[in-house]
Amino acid sequence: MNKNTKVTLLSCVVVFAALSPTIGRINPYYFDILIGVGISLILAAGLNLVNGHTGQFSLGHAGFMGLGAYLASALSLGLKFPYFAMPVWEGHVGWYVFKALSLVLSVAINALFWLHNLLVPLAASLPGWGGFLLALLYGGAVAALAGLLVGVPSLRLKGDYLAIVTLGFNEIIKVIIQNAEPLNAQRGLGGMVQHTNFFWTFAFAALTVYVVGNLVNSTYGRGFLAVRDDEIAAEAMGINTTKYKVLAFVLAAFFAGIAGGLYAHFKQFIHPEGFNFMKSVDIVVMVILGGMGNTIGVCIAAVLLTILPEWLREVSHYKWLPAWLQEMAANRMILYSLLLIILMLARPQGLFTGWVKKKGAA
Amino acid sequence: MGQKEGGRVSLLKLDNVTVQFGGLKAVADVSFEIRERELVGLIGPNGAGKTTIFNLITGVYSPTAGRIEFDGKSVAGRRPYKITARGLARTFQNIRLFPSMTVFDNVRCACNMHLRHGISHALWRGTKVAAEEARIETDVMELLEIFGLAGERDLNCKSLPYGDQRRLEIVRALATRPKLLLLDEPAAGMNPTEKTELMKLIRFVQEKFALAVLLVEHDMKVVMGICERICVLDYGQKIAEGTPSEIQSNPKVIAAYLGKEVE
Numbered sequence: 184m185n186k187n188t189k190v191t192l193l194s195c196v197v198v199f200a201a202l203s204p205t206i207g208r209i210n211p212y213y214f215d216i217l218i219g220v221g222i223s224l225i226l227a228a229g230l231n232l233v234n235g236h237t238g239q240f241s242l243g244h245a246g247f248m249g250l251g252a253y254l255a256s257a258l259s260l261g262l263k264f265p266y267f268a269m270p271v272w273e274g275h276v277g278w279y280v281f282k283a284l285s286l287v288l289s290v291a292i293n294a295l296f297w298l299h300n301l302l303v304p305l306a307a308s309l310p311g312w313g314g315f316l317l318a319l320l321y322g323g324a325v326a327a328l329a330g331l332l333v334g335v336p337s338l339r340l341k342g343d344y345l346a347i348v349t350l351g352f353n354e355i356i357k358v359i360i361q362n363a364e365p366l367n368a369q370r371g372l373g374g375m376v377q378h379t380n381f382f383w384t385f386a387f388a389a390l391t392v393y394v395v396g397n398l399v400n401s402t403y404g405r406g407f408l409a410v411r412d413d414e415i416a417a418e419a420m421g422i423n424t425t426k427y428k429v430l431a432f433v434l435a436a437f438f439a440g441i442a443g444g445l446y447a448h449f450k451q452f453i454h455p456e457g458f459n460f461m462k463s464v465d466i467v468v469m470v471i472l473g474g475m476g477n478t479i480g481v482c483i484a485a486v487l488l489t490i491l492p493e494w495l496r497e498v499s500h501y502k503w504l505p506a507w508l509q510e511m512a513a514n515r516m517i518l519y520s521l522l523l524i525i526l527m528l529a530r531p532q533g534l535f536t537g538w539v540k541k542k543g544a545a
Numbered sequence: 546m547g548q549k550e551g552g553r554v555s556l557l558k559l560d561n562v563t564v565q566f567g568g569l570k571a572v573a574d575v576s577f578e579i580r581e582r583e584l585v586g587l588i589g590p591n592g593a594g595k596t597t598i599f600n601l602i603t604g605v606y607s608p609t610a611g612r613i614e615f616d617g618k619s620v621a622g623r624r625p626y627k628i629t630a631r632g633l634a635r636t637f638q639n640i641r642l643f644p645s646m647t648v649f650d651n652v653r654c655a656c657n658m659h660l661r662h663g664i665s666h667a668l669w670r671g672t673k674v675a676a677e678e679a680r681i682e683t684d685v686m687e688l689l690e691i692f693g694l695a696g697e698r699d700l701n702c703k704s705l706p707y708g709d710q711r712r713l714e715i716v717r718a719l720a721t722r723p724k725l726l727l728l729d730e731p732a733a734g735m736n737p738t739e740k741t742e743l744m745k746l747i748r749f750v751q752e753k754f755a756l757a758v759l760l761v762e763h764d765m766k767v768v769m770g771i772c773e774r775i776c777v778l779d780y781g782q783k784i785a786e787g788t789p790s791e792i793q794s795n796p797k798v799i800a801a802y803l804g805k806e807v808e
Contacts, residue, residue: 394668401667401674402681405646405654412643418625419603419635421658421721430664476645 192389199385218449220489221384222442227469227485228391228478229438234467235476236399237431238411239337243349244439244466246356247326249458251440252447253366255322256375257299258306259314259448264296264365315378315448319387323440329356330436334429353463360455371454372447379449387445391438396478398434407431408476472526474533483535492519553580556725556757557602557633562611562621564601571597573781574611579725579757584747586768587761588792589778590801595761596638598778599729602759603635604628616724630658634723636714638730638761642702648713649698652685655720685720691753692716692746708739715750725757726750732764740764744771769793777801 226244233241257264268289302321306314329352336348361369398404406427409417414424447453465488473484495515498504504512511518526534557579564572572594579585587595600606602613607622614620620628634655643651660681662673689695692712697705702713711731718726728747732740744767751758762768768775769789777785777792779801785792792798 397670398664398667401670402653402656402660402678403664403667405650406657408645408650409643409654409657412645413641415605415625416637416641416643417654418605419629419637419641420655420717421626421629422654423624423626 192393196382196386196389200382202381216490216493217381218379218384218445220486221381221388222446222449223466223469223485223489224388224482225391225438225442225445226466227473227481228388228395229435229442230466231470231473231476231478231481232395232399232407233431233435234470235474235481236404236407236411237428238475239428239431240342240346241333241337241349241432241435242346242460242463242467243333243351243353243356244435245458245460245462246349246353247329247436247439248443248446248462249356249360249453249455250329251319251322251326251443252453252458253322253360253372253443254299254325255318255440255444256372256447256453257366258302258321259318259375259378260372261303261307262365263300263303266293266296312378312383315376315383318448319383319441319444322444323437326440326443327433327437330432330434331429333436334432337428337432338425350460350463353458353460357455357459360458369455371452373452375448375451377448377451379445384445384449387438387441391441392478392482395434395438399476399478411476468523472523472534474536477533477536480533480535484533491522492516495519553583555579556581556583556616557759558612558614559598559602560612560614562598562601562608562613564597564606565609570781572601572608575778575781575783576611577776577783577786579759581724582751582755582757584751584758584760584771584773586772586775587759587778588763588765588768588775592780593778594781595778596729597781599635599727599759599761602628602727603633626658629721629723632722632724633727634718634721634725635727636711636718636729636731638733640710640714642710642714642717644701644703646702647699648689648694648702648705649685651702651713652688652717652720653681655717656681656684659722688716688720708735708742711735711743712746715746719750719754723756725759727759727761729761730763731760732762732767740767743767747771 226248230241230244233239233244256262302317306317306321308314309317333349333352337345340348360366366372399407406417406422409420409422410424410427417424443458469485469488470481472488473481492515495512495518498512499509499515501509501512530536555578559575559577561574561576562572563570563574575594575598577585587598589595597606601608602615602620604620604623604625604627612619612621615628615631615633618631620631620633643654646654660677662671662677666674686695686698689698692715694705694709694713694716697709702710705713715726715728715731731747732743735743747758747760748771750756760768760772769792772789775785775787775789775792776783777795777798784797784801785795787795
């Protein structure tokens with residue numbers, strides 16, 4: 184990441200900050216799409232670190248996003264978690280193992296709840312966007328912690344197996360939220376103040392691209408690529424592959440958590456089904472289409488794939504198009520899938536791979 | 546530090562090392578020693594356990610029994626990257642460069658553990674980072690220049706000719722600043738001219754960087770030509786050790802390679 188990129192990203196943030204107050208005047212529909220673009224950018228740039236650069240196929244990115252969304256919302260809504268004790272099981276001696284485990288688990292979970300409950304009054308006491316920012320970072324931190332937990336199995340699993348584990352993790356998060364009464368369970372959580380605006384969304388998007396880009400292009404960052412290329416050779420060259428894999432997961436999860444918080448404070452209503460497997464697939468598609476490990480390509484793909492389904496909606500109203508084309512565009516999700524298939528057949532290496540040529544690659 | 550023997554300090558010491566895969570003893574009670582700045586060869590027929598010994602020393606496998614000491618400390622069962630950090634670098638039998646990276650980046654990767662700033666600095670690209678990156682670039686370019694690869698710095702490593710890829714692997718290993726370099730069949734697939742150049746290169750590396758080298762090789766011309774001492778393995782056991790001329794006349798070695806004379 185050279186100086187130019189730094190300047191570009193910074194000027195983006197400044198422009199968006201300046202635009203932010205005037206944004207009330209633009210069409211709310213376009214506003215919605217633009218915020219969606221920013222959130223996709225954060226998600227895709229983060230996942231690119233895991234799936235693209237480090238070569239660990241994660242299919243559970245929406246799980247981290249959901250965690251961030253729910254916990255950030257809980258904090259800004261002032262929801263507290265009630266402490267709980269694990270049920271005591273009756274039975275023979277063999278159960279002691281489970282009893283001990285459940286004790287450890289309940290202590291750990293209660294400790295997290297205690298921390299959350301401590302933060303609630305603090306967030307409420309902060310004026311204006313202070314509480315929002317704290318909620319975002321908190322959501323990111325919780326997601327990062329979850330990333331650490333998922334990063335550990337990735338040390339033993341590769342390829343399809345890791346994909347299934349992360350997919351399972353995604354479902355576990357969803358099911359836990361669906362059953363978590365303090366988070367309004369299956370009814371969905373609403374009532375957050377709409378703090379998310381142009382500035383916050385694109386500031387965090389720029390931050391994500393900046394941090395991931397910096398890291399990957401540094402000498403440390405070559406370690407991620409080394410892990411992807413050849414783990415045995417990487418270890419032999421003094422690279423701690425464990426550290427790199429876990430770090431990739433933790434960072435990606437952190438940014439996904441932030442994206443979730445932004446999403447929650449924009450839509451003002453979140454539902455567990457919004458963070459299911461399909462959402463994860465959407466993000467993975469952005470990474471694959473942009474070209475795994477190609478930061479700029481993935482960013483372009485994130486923008487395109489967020490706009491495309493909405494644009495197809497528009498196409499069905501273009502009067503100058505032949506009727507059959509309009510009709511086809513009306514079934515836009517079919518057309519969208521078809522386009523993905525065509526793109527993958529035409530450019531399996533990613534849409535933008537080979538477009539960006541510069542020293543040191545990526 | 547190890548004890549002094551023959552004037553030079555002992556660097557790597559294998560003490561009755563055994564490794565078993567199920568019922569198969571791939572390496573049985575092997576002991577040998579490499580002293581500082583010594584060029585040692587490890588030879589043996591196919592399947593004798595040479596590469597297994599390499600993998601034991603570098604931490605890819607851990608021994609079933611026995612001790613492996615490097616620089617006075619036990620390294621048996623340690624993670625490979627920790628062993629590399631102690632000063633032991635290797636190349637691979639079938640070239641294992643990082644295929645998606647350029648020549649420069651392949652070597653830069655190996656400088657990873659010499660960075661003096663933390664990963665958090667890399668995230669923000671703090672002031673320390675630029676200085677460190679510049680230092681590493683100088684180091685890497687210096688190495689590449691020594692081996693005549695500086696002109697190819699921005700080429701993808703896979704586009705290099707075979708011999709250069711082998712050379713690059715050695716450069717990459719040297720970038721970890723080792724005290725002992727392990728070369729796993731560096732002459733494999735090379736033509737006679739390339740082999741002669743390789744021999745010169747290994748000697749040059751050993752003198753220039755003051756290294757000890759352990760060489761696993763099938764090509765007798767290479768091994769006999771440059772090694773000070775040779776260890777011979779057969780069926781996982783050490784059958785002989787000595788200078789090249791001693792090994793050449795050792796009946797056990799001749800039997801292992803050519804079979805016994807029919808009486």
